[in-house]
Amino acid sequence: MLGTGPRAAARQFGVLIVVAGLLALVGISNDPTHISRLLLVAACDFSLGLIALLLPWRRLGRYGPAVLGLTGFAVLGLSTWSFGGVAAGTGPFLVLIYAWAALHFPRWILAAYAIPATLAYLVPLVLTGQHPLVLGSAFVLMPIALAVAFLIEAQARHLRDDRERLSRIEQWRAAMINTLAHDVRAPLATVRLVFEELQETATGPHVKMIGAGMRQAARIARLADGLLDLSRIDSAGHLKLDRADHPAHALVKDALSYVHEDADVRAEVDESLTVHVDKQRFEQILLNLITNALRYGRPPVIVKFTRDTTGDRLEVRDHGPGIPDELRPRLFGQFAVGGEQGVGLGLWIVRQLAVAHGGHAAAEARDPGVAMVITFPPPPGQP
Structure with missing residues (x-):
């Protein structure tokens, strides 16, 4: 009616x-x-x-x-x-x-x-x-x-x-995101091809540099795919996930390989834990949280992955000044930027990916700093 x-x-x-x-x-x-x-x-x-x-x-x-x-x-x-x-x-x-x-x-x-x-x-x-x-x-x-x-x-x-x-603005935004995500693939393919050619003849310290460049190019390609998926969330309201059981320690370690070596990021993950997630989306969640922690908080940034009676729990904590009270109601919203201490689109993406897994995202106060907590359902068949 x-x-x-x-x-x-x-x-x-x-x-x-x-x-x-x-x-x-x-x-x-x-x-x-x-x-x-x-x-x-x-x-x-x-x-x-x-x-x-x-x-x-x-x-x-x-x-x-x-x-x-x-x-x-x-x-x-x-x-x-x-x-x-x-x-x-x-x-x-x-x-x-x-x-x-x-x-x-x-x-x-x-x-x-x-x-x-x-x-x-x-x-x-x-x-x-x-x-x-x-x-x-x-x-x-x-x-x-x-x-x-x-x-x-x-x-x-x-x-x-x-x-x-x-509505017209939203259509323009969606078209821009789709165009960006599609158009970035062609130059990325060329960049990755050049890296692969150089890797065959590289020696000494160049091997490490080329390897880092290839990992970042692969990450950009995955981010482009993520933009397309997030655009589909807006239009269809859901996101298709490729879930499987993965060792939590290995997932966190792989994601941290994309973080700058000088960044003070530490991982505390039990090697016996297995998480049932989409590997690419889990990596996207973790990298977005680490990026926000490094940008708006202070080191060290501690990454923890634990399991309790409610499910699996990913926590990324910084030791900065925390979150201003006026920002909390819109922390996980789109374009929730509030000046120098604002938060951009990254946390909105994190929330969408967490919900797609059947979990949720939350910010918990720490002294000092703040912990971004993402929960996931436990792997099938596990208590």
Whole structure:
């Protein structure tokens, strides 16, 4: 029922008019002398509600449900006449119909409603012989209804424009990420080919340098694949993982080979533990956490991998100043940058990959520093 479009508009009107029908039934207890009229009003309300809820309004175009407003005004006029010219309930529902229309239709439809709405309000009052002062209330009610409707329409239009603008920005961002991830592969393939050629004839310290270059080129290629996967998370809401059992100590050791040799990073991992994860994604999580710890914290950075009753636990702790309180609510959000102590996209990626594994990401305070903790379900078959 919530949302925009012909179907949502019709359903919202259906609920509104059914409520009006229920109020007509309640009115029977207050005015038993007009039971037949009130039953007629309730029947009209319920019939109109069923039409609004059941018809395929999408086939009638964007503004098709606007006709429901006209029929709604007619039923309100019938209700006023049924209550003997008492418009205490008609006025509020007339404004509600205008508010509903303002959420879904442009101003010209609201302006076109003015005459039928005024007639629906005045004609029953005239037929029941109401005092001129009562008739004059239309000159107060209708401008108020129009003003409220125009204000709601302007705000709704503003929000729709903002949503369309954000949608275009998101499409541009996704296209840029996809283009970057695809286009970086060709030059990387050339770089890796050059490294492989040089490796065959390299001697002395050059062997180590070329090996480091090849590892970093391979890492960039995996990051490009990761960008594509993260783009798929945004569009499809899930990420396909290639899980298997891996020795935790070996996984951490391989990931640390990409860290600069001068970085003070220490690993404390039991060699007997096995973790059931996607190897590439686990490495991506760990490297992102280490990068953040080195950039925003202070050494030493301690990497731990343990197992307890809740599952496997990866912890990366620094010994820096910790996380500012104002940053905590958005720590794992996209582009959560807050000046020099901000955190970028890396932690959002970590959270998405943790959730894809069935785990979660959290930040735990330490004295000093902070520990980024990622939990994973235990390997299948293990307690």
